[in-house]
Amino acid sequence: MLLNNVNSSMSPTAKPSDKPANEPITTSAITAENERLTNRVTDLESRLIYAEQANDQLSHEIYEQQREAEKTQLRLRRLEQRFQEFTEQMPAGSSNSLEDEVPPHY
DSSP states (O other): OTTTTSOTTOOTTOOSSSSOTTSOOOHHHHHHHHHHHHHHHHHHHHHHHHHHHHHHHHHHHHHHHHHHHHHHHHHHHHHHHHHHHHHHHSOTTSOSOGGGSOOTTO
């Protein structure tokens, strides 16, 4: 992800220029290498900021989802309690299940 765009031709031992090792390194080659590294650091910092923002957004979304799940669980518990109270209030001889009752048109 962050490393997807890393130039595969770069190696830890790469020299700032394509000149043979016995030739001196010029100021312009050092300047170009510094600019390349500065651009790379800037790119990595931008990617880090984006990743941090995405992480913050996802954390907030998880928090909101957890709150919603807790509300839903509370509502379910209340409904279960009301249903239990309703079934306890039914007369002793009556059916405990609506499935057991015969519809009035029979």
